[in-house]
Amino acid sequence: MVKEYKTIQEVVGPLMLVGGVENVHYNELVEIRQQNGEIRQGKVLEIDRDRALVQLFTGSQGLKISTAKARFLGRSIELKVSEDMLGRVFDGMGRPIDGGAEIVAEREVDINGEPINPVMRDYPDEFIQTGISAIDGLNTLVRGQKLPVFSASGLPHANLAAQIARQAKVLNADSKFAVVFAAIGITFEEAEFFIGDFRKTGAIERTVLFMNLANDPAIERIATPRMALTAAEYLAFEKGMHVLVIMTDITNYAEALREVSAARKEVPGRRGYPGYLYTDLASMYERAGKIRGKEGSITQIPILTMPEDDKTHPIPDLTGYITEGQIILSRDLYKRGLNPPVDVLPSLSRLKDKGIGKNKTRADHADTMNQLFSAYARGKEAKELSAILGEAALTEIDLAYARFAEAFELKYIAQGFYKNRTVDETLDIGWELLRLLPKSELKRIKDEYIAAYYGDGE
Numbered sequence: 001m002v003k004e005y006k007t008i009q010e011v012v013g014p015l016m017l018v019g020g021v022e023n024v025h026y027n028e029l030v031e032i033r034q035q036n037g038e039i040r041q042g043k044v045l046e047i048d049r050d051r052a053l054v055q056l057f058t059g060s061q062g063l064k065i066s067t068a069k070a071r072f073l074g075r076s077i078e079l080k081v082s083e084d085m086l087g088r089v090f091d092g093m094g095r096p097i098d099g100g101a102e103i104v105a106e107r108e109v110d111i112n113g114e115p116i117n118p119v120m121r122d123y124p125d126e127f128i129q130t131g132i133s134a135i136d137g138l139n140t141l142v143r144g145q146k147l148p149v150f151s152a153s154g155l156p157h158a159n160l161a162a163q164i165a166r167q168a169k170v171l172n173a174d175s176k177f178a179v180v181f182a183a184i185g186i187t188f189e190e191a192e193f194f195i196g197d198f199r200k201t202g203a204i205e206r207t208v209l210f211m212n213l214a215n216d217p218a219i220e221r222i223a224t225p226r227m228a229l230t231a232a233e234y235l236a237f238e239k240g241m242h243v244l245v246i247m248t249d250i251t252n253y254a255e256a257l258r259e260v261s262a263a264r265k266e267v268p269g270r271r272g273y274p275g276y277l278y279t280d281l282a283s284m285y286e287r288a289g290k291i292r293g294k295e296g297s298i299t300q301i302p303i304l305t306m307p308e309d310d311k312t313h314p315i316p317d318l319t320g321y322i323t324e325g326q327i328i329l330s331r332d333l334y335k336r337g338l339n340p341p342v343d344v345l346p347s348l349s350r351l352k353d354k355g356i357g358k359n360k361t362r363a364d365h366a367d368t369m370n371q372l373f374s375a376y377a378r379g380k381e382a383k384e385l386s387a388i389l390g391e392a393a394l395t396e397i398d399l400a401y402a403r404f405a406e407a408f409e410l411k412y413i414a415q416g417f418y419k420n421r422t423v424d425e426t427l428d429i430g431w432e433l434l435r436l437l438p439k440s441e442l443k444r445i446k447d448e449y450i451a452a453y454y455g456d457g458e
Contacts, residue, residue: 003072008032008065009051014219015263016042016054016063018070024052027076027112032056035067043077043219045264055219055260057093076112079227080105081234085208086178089195092212092224111226113233113287122290127355128244128299131167131420132160134342134413135349137430138369139327141299142355143170143242144290146323148250149303150316155329157303158190159417160340161248164301166203167420170242171361175295178241179207182228185214185221185252208235214252221256229287229298236296243296245288248303250281254315270314278318285322325349338414345377361423364449368430371444372408375437379405397441404436 003022010017016032024047032040032054040063046053054070056063079094080103089098094111096102124144130136141147151157165179183194191211198204208231212224225247232243247253254273261274269275288300302323306316309331320326325348333341356365382402386394394402412429415421421429431453434442442450 002074005070005072006068008068008070011060011063011065013263014056014059014217014260015045016056016060016065016070018052018054020050021047021052021072022050024072025074029073029075029077030054031071031073032063033069033071034064044072045260053264055263057217057219059217076110077223077226078108079111079230080108081231082106083235083239085231085235087205087207089204089209089211090227092184092210092216092220092227094210094227097211109230109234111223111230113226113230115286116289116291120291120293122292123354124290124297124299124351125354125360127171127360127423128242129167129169129171129423130164131422132163132340132342133415133421133426133429134340134344134347135327136361136421136423137365137412137426138344138352138372139325139342139347139349140352140355140361141168141301141349142351143299144288144297145325145349145351146285146288146300146302147325147327147349148316148319148323149301149327149329150311150319151303151305151329152309152331153305155305155331155334155341156339156417157248157305157329158186158193160329160342161246161301161303162194162197163340163417165198165207165244165246166201168244171423176239176241177206178235178243179203180210180228180232180235180243180245181207182210182212182225182245182247184212184224184247184249185216185256186212186249187214218256218259221253222260225250225253225284229284232298233287236298237291237294238296240295242299244299244301246301246303247284250302250304250319251307251315254281273314277314278321281318282322285319324351333409333413336409338409339416340413342413344413345373345380362427364445364453365423365427367445367449368427368434368453371434371442372412372430374444375401375404375434375441376408379403379408397438400437400441404433407436408433 007020009019028044030042042054042056044052045055091097124142126143128141210228232245235241236243258273288298290297307313328343328347330341330343379401382398
């Protein structure tokens with residue numbers, strides 16, 4: 001039921017205090033009507049007895065509280081959902097910005113969603129092919145997983161996000177595959193890059209884009225990922241699609257959360273972020289998964305830039321606790337022109353073993369993955385030793401590992417942002433590299449796979 005009040009008591013920055021309210025709820029939408037007919041929107045942040053604290057979406061400049069009226073709409077922020085969303089571009093609040101017609105909604109859904117019943121969750125065990133060897137071969141993405149990308153300022157995470165959105169698909173599945181892309185607090189140039197890239201490559205036909213720019217209000221930034229996840233839940237669990245949700249940049253989301261928290265004068269936690277940052281991030285990340293009896297699924301790739309390249313910063317630190325691994329981008333690889341600059345050794349996918357092997361990728365996948373990890377780690381150690389002591393100090397086998405590490409970075413990691421490799425191509429490149437080592441060094445691979453794929457080693 002809509003209620004209207006003329007009891008606006010105070011406005012400080014983006015916050016407004018309304019007194020004498022009854023039956024008002026947390027997250028409820030509010031309209032502020034001025035005498036000249038102008039309407040602003042906000043939502044309820046806090047309720048203290050008969051007073052409601054409202055966060056304005058567009059700021060308070062020029063607002064006259066003596067004549068303004070606050071209308072509480074009795075509902076939270078909602079998104080109009082329909083299959084017509086595919087191929088469309090929306091702003092951070094779910095309004096079309098691509099010049100197309102308004103969406104004819106099948107229904108309107110509260111963007112805060114409902115948690116998935118843990119008993120009804122199905123275990124993620126199906127391989128998703130991203131076309132990127134460093135992910136598919138060594139840190140495999142599984143349908144229903146949450147696998148974040150940890151980047152740093154200046155690194156090409158936007159290019160990586162666009163590449164995954166273009167190339168990702170579920171192998172051996174008849175269901176439709178869709179991508180929901182949420183850009184949070186990005187610049188106008190980045191927004192143009194994403195929209196232009198998706199249109200040019202045709203990927204936009206299966207994609208829903210939500211674009212929140214850096215100059216948009218902080219409260220909109222908090223709503224944007226929830227808009228995207230609401231659209232994903234509709235497509236996955238009501239339309240039976242496999243949905244990949246890519247959210248970039250989660251750091252901008254956390255900064256907006258800190259800004260709102262500071263405006264509310266809350267006691268800050270680590271680095272000034274609110275103490276509930278973990279809970280808030282979990283409320284988004286845990287909306288990924290598979291549900292028993294439902295055909296569709298939601299797989300998440302949140303992308304965040306680590307402030308000062310610090311993995312112990314609260315945002316990557318808490319994200320790592322909630323999600324199932326991380327893909328880490330390397331500044332060193334990027335400086336050397338190796339793209340995408342995925343640092344495979346510290347990267348991790350905790351569910352990779354569940355999505356690979358016979359009838360999923362290939363029977364030799366797990367063994368070759370372990371051998372490549374081991375050989376690359378030893379090769380990097382040999383290269384570091386060579387830099388200190390010189391090549392003359394290395395044994396013949398150490399030199400072979402050093403050459404392997406060099407070739408691995410050039411052939412396996414550095415595939416570029418527009419090369420789409422099948423998982424078979426990725427595994428074949430792995431075997432091509434392993435032939436640089438003597439057969440006796442392949443101690444992590446079963447003899448039957450060595451006989452089938454190693455050949456004569458030339």
